Amino acid sequence: MHEESTKIKNLGDIYRTIYYNGPCSRQNIASCLGLSLPTVTNNLNRLKEYDLIYNCGFFESTGGRKANMLRCISNARYAAGIDITRNHLSIAIINLDSTIIASTRIRIPFEDTDSYYQFAAQEMEDLITKNKIPKDKLLGTGISLPVIVGADQKSITYAAVIQIRDGIYPRMERHIPSPFLLFNDANAGGLAEAWISPSQRGEVYLSLSNSVGGAAINGKDISMGNNCRASEFGHMTIIPHGRKCYCGQQGCLNAYCSANLLANMTNGDLKRFFDELGENRGFQQFFDEYLDYLAIGVNNLRMCFDCDVILGGNVGAYMTDYIHVLREKAVALNPYEQDADYIRVCHYKTEAAAAGAALYFVNQFVLEM
Ligand SMILES: [Zn+2]
Structure with a gap:
């Protein structure tokens, strides 16, 4: 290898060793990478x-001088994420630690117009200024949308939840600072969960928002499929000739497990639905039926992927108190298992999609260091 590229590779490898393993000493790094101490220094x-x-700080001495404890500076860089849904705009700024440093959520109906993108860009700018984030340390902006995004991450191949005309990227480019890329909302949410998860094994993320979607996660990667349409779990048929789905088909999981179905019981206010659930018999019956359908979807995922299923999205955020009921229903459908501990509740209760879209840039920074 060329001398200069070896030097760059060493620098990147050393940074990544500290980034992925936490506090390291000079000696740890040298032995981990097979490099000499002077090169590491x-x-x-x-x-x-x-x-x-x-x-x-210092590591405890095992005789001789105490070794320096080296750590990455979390706020050395930042990335932004914008999550666009039909009625809300969420913005999150994360640091290299994938911690959300600042976020905002605004109720505003989506419009594919200059004024909407200008508004989003201004809100992001305000958030950055208010939190004193140096602009030269911002790696990029990920934009999460309830659509299917093309492999170039600049085009949209399918949109039904929100109306978008062709050529969205150049229209956004007039307002959103570069670099920025587009992401499917459920993939972005799944990516955020994958990063926070201690497990390096495969996981499936089921996003229960106003549209139902998902992501199949392998380590810190998302499987995209041959047409960038992998993990569209919302359109698995669970009831033949069942309820109509927005996609035009019938009986899709989305038609039974969309967050809207619950929120519609309380004039679109999902939080109120869960607040009142304990006291309202009608809500309890309705939610029990919701969980029956959800159990079918979750069990299907378990049968396909044989891995943990993480419940995310707007409904996932409220599932902690009801997970035992869902697990019982899922066990009843499972020919192999006596418990359904594989069903887990998401870590990010809000802003998962915005954080996940931003994480892409953190990941690229670390990989390309
Ligand atoms: Zn459908």
């Missing part, structure tokens, strides 16, 4: 000059 000095790492 030179690179660590450069990373400190770039304000990417710092000494966060």
